[in-house]
Amino acid sequence: MERRLEGVKLIVSRNDTSNNHRGNFDIIADILYASHGGVKKTFLMYRCNLSFKQLKNYSHFLLNSGLLHVVTEHDQHDYGLFEVTSKGKEFLRAYRGLKDLMR
Numbered sequence: 536m537e538r539r540l541e542g543v544k545l546i547v548s549r550n551d552t553s554n555n556h557r558g559n560f561d562i563i564a565d566i567l568y569a570s571h572g573g574v575k576k577t578f579l580m581y582r583c584n585l586s587f588k589q590l591k592n593y594s595h596f597l598l599n600s601g602l603l604h605v606v607t608e609h610d611q612h613d614y615g616l617f618e619v620t621s622k623g624k625e626f627l628r629a630y631r632g633l634k635d636l637m638r
Contacts, residue, residue, distance in 0.1 A: 564630045567623045573606050573616035
């Protein structure tokens, strides 16, 4: 399905999983969803189906963007957990809204 928006041609697919490839925003949203409550790197790798290198790149970006942070102030056994920030939760709300608009 094609739509024109102010002279810009957009290709909109009715089936967003037709090629089974996730975009950057989809992967970022997956990581942020999975990191609610604090999780370890290995959990994120398996839960989000990412390689170590991919997770390293995305986590670096998310940490620098303030969408994700590392828990350091809890008990020693909780040290090094990734957790979504309030800014990350705001991103997820906006992401869900955009996905709903595309349906």
